[in-house]
Amino acid sequence: xxxxxxxxxxxxxxxxxxSQINQARQGVVAGIHVFSTAAQALxxxxxxxxxxxxxxxxxxxxxxxxxxxxxxxWMAKGQKAVDxxxxxxxxxxxxxxxxxxxxxxxxxxxxxxxxxxxxxxAHVAAALADLGVKI
Amino acid sequence: MxxxxxxxxxxxxxxxxxxxxxxxxxxxxxxxAQLKAQVAASLDDGKKVAESLLADFGxxxxxxxxxxxxxxxxxx
Numbered sequence: 384x385x386x387x388x389x390x391x392x393x394x395x396x397x398x399x400x401x402s403q404i405n406q407a408r409q410g411v412v413a414g415i416h417v418f419s420t421a422a423q424a425l426x427x428x429x430x431x432x433x434x435x436x437x438x439x440x441x442x443x444x445x446x447x448x449x450x451x452x453x454x455x456x457w458m459a460k461g462q463k464a465v466d467x468x469x470x471x472x473x474x475x476x477x478x479x480x481x482x483x484x485x486x487x488x489x490x491x492x493x494x495x496x497x498x499x500x501x502x503x504x505a506h507v508a509a510a511l512a513d514l515g516v517k518i
Numbered sequence: 519m520x521x522x523x524x525x526x527x528x529x530x531x532x533x534x535x536x537x538x539x540x541x542x543x544x545x546x547x548x549x550x551a552q553l554k555a556q557v558a559a560s561l562d563d564g565k566k567v568a569e570s571l572l573a574d575f576g577x578x579x580x581x582x583x584x585x586x587x588x589x590x591x592x593x594x
Contacts, residue, residue, distance in 0.1 A: 415574065429575075433583055436587065441590055447587050450587050454580065462575040476561045479561055480557050483536050486537075487540050494579060514555075
């Protein structure tokens, strides 16, 4: 099964014969979906990590100090994912602005906006993969 | 209501907000700067919904959880 991020990337690369402006609209919507799904998955993953560490401390298979080190390392990766999501949202905002400009018959760099969203999606995918989070 | 449900509801609102801003621009009711500001505002409305789900990865949360770990370890 394709992941949601792969699905969103396909919208950019295939386009299904849609006009560039429609492709951009679909890309913005797909980006919003990925943002929300990834945010939700990240929150769930953090909760699961915390429960796992608590259990390991409870059953004495790990010391508190070890758990603290492991947790801080996990949270640092999580922060990178949050940063990637923030960048994704910025690129979605910029993309929507370009769409509005083109709709208003003003100059706008649609390919550039799409490329930025695509790059931001790739960063989100990499950050989530680093945490073992799949969406 | 889950986030997917919320976003399915909110995405059309965002896109309608953008379309309405473009329409106002084309009718000469707003200028380019106002057009951009309205598009950004439409997206910020959507972000507030999703952002509420973004986990807090700050130091405060880390400290609180480490404290919780220590409390658990102290239990008999």
